Each structure stands twice: as C-alpha cells, then as structure tokens.
Amino acid sequence: MAALPSRHRSLVLLAAVVAAQVLLLAVQIKRERQGRLIRVWSVSLLSPFERAGVWAVDGVRGAWNRYIGLRHTREENQQLHADLERLKLRNIELESKAAEVERLEGLAGFRQAHRNVPMVAAKVIGSSADSASKTIYIDRGERDGLKRNMAVITPDGAVGKTVEVFRNTAQVLLITDRESGVGAMFAGTRIQSPVGGTGEALVMKYVSNDDKIAVGERVLTSGQDRIFPPDWPVGTVVEARPASPFQIVRLKPLAHLSQLEEVLVLLTTQELETRKEPEKAAAAPKLKVRPAAPAPH
Amino acid sequence: MELGAVIEQHIEVHKFRAGSIAAAALLALLLQSFLPRYIHRASLLELPLLITVYFGLSRRNPSTGLLLGTIIGLLQDSLGHSPLGLYGIAKTIVGFIASSIGTRLDTEHPLSRLSLTIGFFVLQQVVLTLTKRIILGLAQPFFSMQLLAAALINGVIAVGLFMLLDRLRRS
Numbered sequence: 001m002a003a004l005p006s007r008h009r010s011l012v013l014l015a016a017v018v019a020a021q022v023l024l025l026a027v028q029i030k031r032e033r034q035g036r037l038i039r040v041w042s043v044s045l046l047s048p049f050e051r052a053g054v055w056a057v058d059g060v061r062g063a064w065n066r067y068i069g070l071r072h073t074r075e076e077n078q079q080l081h082a083d084l085e086r087l088k089l090r091n092i093e094l095e096s097k098a099a100e101v102e103r104l105e106g107l108a109g110f111r112q113a114h115r116n117v118p119m120v121a122a123k124v125i126g127s128s129a130d131s132a133s134k135t136i137y138i139d140r141g142e143r144d145g146l147k148r149n150m151a152v153i154t155p156d157g158a159v160g161k162t163v164e165v166f167r168n169t170a171q172v173l174l175i176t177d178r179e180s181g182v183g184a185m186f187a188g189t190r191i192q193s194p195v196g197g198t199g200e201a202l203v204m205k206y207v208s209n210d211d212k213i214a215v216g217e218r219v220l221t222s223g224q225d226r227i228f229p230p231d232w233p234v235g236t237v238v239e240a241r242p243a244s245p246f247q248i249v250r251l252k253p254l255a256h257l258s259q260l261e262e263v264l265v266l267l268t269t270q271e272l273e274t275r276k277e278p279e280k281a282a283a284a285p286k287l288k289v290r291p292a293a294p295a296p297h
Numbered sequence: 298m299e300l301g302a303v304i305e306q307h308i309e310v311h312k313f314r315a316g317s318i319a320a321a322a323l324l325a326l327l328l329q330s331f332l333p334r335y336i337h338r339a340s341l342l343e344l345p346l347l348i349t350v351y352f353g354l355s356r357r358n359p360s361t362g363l364l365l366g367t368i369i370g371l372l373q374d375s376l377g378h379s380p381l382g383l384y385g386i387a388k389t390i391v392g393f394i395a396s397s398i399g400t401r402l403d404t405e406h407p408l409s410r411l412s413l414t415i416g417f418f419v420l421q422q423v424v425l426t427l428t429k430r431i432i433l434g435l436a437q438p439f440f441s442m443q444l445l446a447a448a449l450i451n452g453v454i455a456v457g458l459f460m461l462l463d464r465l466r467r468s
Contacts, residue, residue, distance in 0.1 A: 010360045010393065013360050013364075014359070014393045017389050018386050018389055018390065021381075021385045024382040024385070025380050025381070028380040028381060029433055037432065
C-alpha cells in the first residue's frame with residue numbers, strides 16, 4: 001500500500017471496503033432454494049474449477065484406460081476368446097444333455113405307461129460302417145435278455161429289429177434298410193401291406209390301384225410279421241400314385257431314424273397302447289402275446 | 298497540470314472540533330431512527346447521508362471520506378432491518394466520491410451544496426437499487442416521484458444543515 005500513490009491508495013481502499021461489505025451482505029442473504037448467497041457465490045466460483053478438475057482427471061483416466069491401460073488387452077482378448085470357445089463347447093454340451101434329458105424323459109414316460117410290457121431301454125452306440133445298409137448298434141445284448149428279431153421302437157414309431165445279438169451289444173436293422181420288411185396297414189382303411197425300405201424312405205409294396213390312399217394317412221404295424229406289436233406307428237403317406245401292377249405309396253418314417261440316440265427293445269410282441277391314438281388303443285385288446293419268431297426278409 | 302495544482306492549492310481542507318464528526322453522525326442516526334416514529338414525512342429524510350456528504354466534502358480526503366461513509370452506513374444498517382452492508386456500500390461510495398469532488402470543486406456555495414446533495418442522494422439510491430437487485434434479488438424501481446421529492450427535500454435541508462455544521466469547524 002505504501003508504494004501506491006495516494007489517489008490509487010484510496011481507490012484500492014474503496015474497492016476493498018466495498019468488496020468486504022458485499023461479502024458481508026452475501027453471508028447474510030439467504031436465497032430461496034439456494035441457501036445463503038455466500039454459498040451460492042462460493043459454489044458458482046469454485047464449481048467451474050471443480051468441473052475443469054473433473055474433466056481433466058476424467059481425460060487423464062480415459063487416456064490411461066484407452067491407451068496406456070491397454071497393454072494387457074491383447075492377452076486379455078486371447079484369454080476371452082479362449083473362454084468364449086470353451087463356453088461355446090460347454091453350451092453345446094449342456095444343450096446336448098438337455099436334449100438327452102428330454103428324450104430320456106420321453107422314454108421314461110413311455111416305459112411308465114407300459115409298465116406291464118417287458119422292454120429294455122438302450123443307447124445307440126454306433127451305426128453301420130457300410131453306407132448301403134441301414135443298421136445301428138445298441139448297448140444291450142444277450143445279458144439283457146435280447147434275442148434276434150426283437151422289435152426296436154421309440155415313442156414316435158417303429159425303428160427296426162435286432163438282427164445280431166452279442167453279449168453286451170446288438171445290431172439293429174432299421175426299417176428303411178432295403179432288406180427290411182414290416183407287416184403294416186393303413187390306420188383308416190385297415191388295408192394291409194408289407195412296408196419295405198428303400199435306403200432312405202419307406203414304400204408299401206402291394207397296394208391295389210383300386211384303393212384310395214390319401215397323402216398324410218398314417219400307417220401302423222399290423223402284427224403279421226410277428227416282430228412288431230400291432231397298431232404301432234410306422235410312418236405317414238407322402239406320395240401315392242397309380243402304377244402297374246400296384247400303386248406306388250411312399251412313406252415317411254415317424255421315428256427320427258437319423259437322430260436316434262435312445263431306443264426301446266421290446267422283449268415281447270405284446271400289443272402296446274399308443275399315445276397318439278388313445279381311442280383306438282382303448283378299443284384294441286390290451287394284451288396279445290405271441291411267441292417271437294423270425295421275420296421274413 | 299499547473300492550473301489544476303493552483304486551483305487545488307486554493308481549496309481549503311477544513312478541520313473540526315474533536316469528536317464533532319462522531320457526535321454529528323450519531324445524532325443524525327438517532328434522529329433518523331427516532332423522528333419517523335413521530336413524524337411520518339421524516340422518513341423522506343436521509344440525515345446520515347447528509348452527514349456523510351458534508352464531512353466528505355469538507356475533509357476532502359477520499360480514504361477518510363469512504364471510511365466515514367462505511368461506518369455511518371453500517372451503523373444505519375444495524376439500526377434498521379436491512380442486511381448489514383446495504384447502506385454501508387452506498388455510503389462508502391458516496392463518502393469516497395464526495396471527498397474526491399471536494400478536492401476539485403468549491404462546495405461552500407449553497408446552490409452547489411443543494412445540487413451536490415441531490416446528486417449524492419440519487420447516487421445513493423442508484424447504488425441501493427443495484428445492490429438490492431443484484432445481490433438481494435429484490436425488485437426495486439430506480440426512480441419514483443417519492444424519491445425525487447425526497448431528493449429535493451434532502452437537498453433543501455442540506456443547505457441549512459451544512460450551514461449549522463459549518464459552525465463545528467475550527468477556525
């Protein structure tokens with residue numbers, strides 16, 4: 001102050017005294033909703049610096065996180081990729097298990113519904129190495145009471161019959177095999193005709209041109225082959241056209257033969273009650289036991 | 298510059314009897330708070346302002362003038378309901394400017410005193426209004442007929458009051 005000229009000294013004093021009184025006023029004044037004016041001013045004065053500070057810190061932190069902190073990102077990325085692959089595999093495994101549980105539940109339910117019919121559940125453990133034949137291997141054999149020419153089914157429909165039985169395994173000839181034959185009949189008209197395999201689909205071999213066959217009609221086992229119990233689903237008609245000397249009737253198997261994982265081996269030809277046609281099953285005799293016999297090839 | 302220096306040399310810095318400034322200020326504050334209780338129109342008077350202006354013009358020292366204005370203004374604030382500093386700021390500025398003008402003008406003539414007092418009254422009102430508007434957030438008019446009347450009345454009273462106060466000067 002001593003270094004200032006007299007005129008400036010009084011100006012400085014004026015400014016100081018006025019500023020002090022303005023502050024004094026600010027301390028006393030309380031604005032509605034904003035608190036004391038001195039606080040409003042303090043906040044207004046300091047908040048830009050605080051904001052700038054936060055902005056600077058965020059900027060530094062962001063730069064650090066985005067650039068410098070990415071040193072280990074490549075390793076993390078690789079690790080995450082590895083984790084992702086592992087989890088994908090795990091997911092596939094779990095989905096597979098869930099599907100298996102669902103299938104097993106279906107089989108268990110089927111067995112529960114036919115508790116009085118002797119049958120064995122079996123797992124499909126392999127298929128034929130020969131592409132010309134349609135066979136599968138199951139994990140049941142003589143030890144489980146299996147014999148040749150026993151019907152193999154799923155809750156959806158007929159699968160095939162056992163053709164070779166070993167101690168712990170058995171070979172099953174699928175109904176789609178060219179060598180296969182199933183005694184069958186149309187569900188509606190009860191017209192009987194054997195069903196044979198073509199390698200992929202099924203055909204009904206001896207259907208007269210006079211018989212009216214509708215596409216979509218269901219075909220059931222007739223029991224004439226003495227392997228499959230009667231009235232068990234075989235397939236649905238996908239094509240029926242006149243030909244000489246018999247109609248050509250093509251069927252689509254009802255059992256998912258290309259996705260078999262678990263099957264049931266019937267230890268008898270006792271008639272089964274189908275879930276899909278309960279009224280027919282109810283009308284049909286519940287138990288027909290026939291001795292198992294070799295089927296015609 | 299030389300002419301200005303000559304003029305300043307001819308302007309006299311008045312000195313007053315010991316305690317007379319304080320006594321006059323206190324008396325003005327007392328009357329300011331006392332008179333309106335009995336005389337309604339007395340609320341138009343601004344005796345503390347007149348004291349600030351008079352001693353500012355007479356002492357002709359800006360630092361002294363602004364400090365006197367500060368003290369009188371703060372005391373006036375403390376005697377009323379207005380927040381401390383409202384009149385303090387106004388009278389600080391008035392005291393500073395009055396002292397500054399006093400070093401450059403002849404403030405002894407009654408007409409000069411009349412016009413200066415009216416001017417300072419208006420200045421005080423402007424500062425008060427700005428302070429109320431900006432700091433206190435109050436809606437305050439800059440001008441009204443009542444303020445104009447008060448300015449004139451204070452100007453007239455100042456002429457007589459200043460003559461009385463001139464008697465406190467040391468010869």
